[in-house]
Amino acid sequence: MSDVIETDVCIVGAGPCGLFAVFECGMLKMRCAVVDTLEEIGGQCAALYPEKPIFDIPAHPRIEGAKLIEQLAEQALPFEPRYLLGQRVDALREDGEGFTLRTSADRTIRCKAVILAAGAGAFGPNRPPLDHLPDYEATGAVRYMVTKREEFRGKRVVIAGGGDSAVDWALSLKDIARVTMVHRRDKFRAAPESARQLAEAAARGEVEMAIPYQLHGLEGTAGQLSAVVLATLKGEEKRVEADHLLAFFGLSMELGPIAEWGLGIEHKHVRVDPATCMTNVPGVHAIGDIATYPGKLKLILQGFSEAAMAAHAIHPRVFPGEALHFEYSTSKGVPHG
Known part of the structure; x- marks a missing residue:
């Protein structure tokens, strides 16, 4: 009963x-x-x-x-x-x-x-259409949120997205991790002040910008990420070494x-x-x-x-x-x- x-x-x-x-x-x-x-x-x-x-x-x-x-x-x-x-x-x-x-x-x-x-x-998160994505999600190599900032200290982190979450976490993690920001265009949907701070951080070399790129693939073994493969709309590819992918697509x-x-x-x-x-x-x-x-x-x-x-x-x-x-x-x- x-x-x-x-x-x-x-x-x-x-x-x-x-x-x-x-x-x-x-x-x-x-x-x-x-x-x-x-x-x-x-x-x-x-x-x-x-x-x-x-x-x-x-x-x-x-x-x-x-x-x-x-x-x-x-x-x-x-x-x-x-x-x-x-x-x-x-x-x-x-x-x-x-x-x-x-x-x-x-x-x-x-x-x-x-x-x-x-x-x-x-x-639930909008997931990128990448092969073997569940394997990397299971190990925490691919995430859609940040619950403990310290988990990324000293890590290579690729952040994908153009909204507030992506930009805010790029700014937050740049002091403790090696951050690469991926976006399909050079304009962000984030708050103007946050976008300005990101541009300044990139100019100082604190954040690497991968623009205009989109996520194309994941490399690694047994769910452990080693690199994220990016591509332009023209098919030009770029490989970024990474321990984590943070995907913020809403x-x-x-x-x-x-x-x-x-x-x-x-x-x-x-x-x-x-x-x-x-x-x-x-x-x-x-x-x-x-x-x-x-x-x-x-x-x-x-x-x-x-x-x-x-x-x-x-x-x-x-x-x-x-x-x-x-x-x-x-x-x-x-x-x-």
Whole structure:
């Protein structure tokens, strides 16, 4: 028999916005269960860039992804959220008093309201079409994220891609590794300041630039990388000795079972009312990157604001007939239990 969890709000997604939604709901005395497919809380911050600095969190001029998650978890801790990790919400059904959700781990959750904070759904890296790629992935020679910067100290690292992740890690690793940057053109999609810093680093000889090249092949034995083969569109090849290939070609996003729940879907995002973050299904709200509405900005700080709006909109469903008197945390403090 599967476990049955009774709670006020089920939050789907344990990334930054989902964790802050625990706090906002807790401040309104609403209990939360949080489900995530990953084995740890933190979403993309924990899985993809735990050591990457984030610069647009208010009051934090610079904070690493893992540290942000640590502090959000500490902020949510007084409200004792129930975390169900390493499992996916497969089904959502309305019942007489709220919703029943089923997870891939055979758990049943009954709640009065749902907050979707699932980023852009299940995500995975866009992999380059290279022969024997799984062999090199298995040994860690080819990676799509950096979790521990020190693992690359003294290594020969080829970084492929033209966006923020590729450029930021080239700048971060150039001081401890021999970095070769591969891109198909000389213009990068990264933040202009980061692109400028990369160009200056290349001019000083701190980063080798392989432009205009694309990944063409991998050389090595038993999954141990020895070189990356590059090629131009004209077929000109170049061999770069390497211990690691970091490929940053973005993420492939899939909504998964969420797409089957009867929600208003728009380009793999869920449409919501910007005033309440409610979807077309009353009681189901969406916040963070998965939510879309006119003027939406994909910023963590906007997701935090949406968490607060969703929590206040949900309160009447959890406590029908009870007036909600808005109070600032500075005056009411943080309630417990």
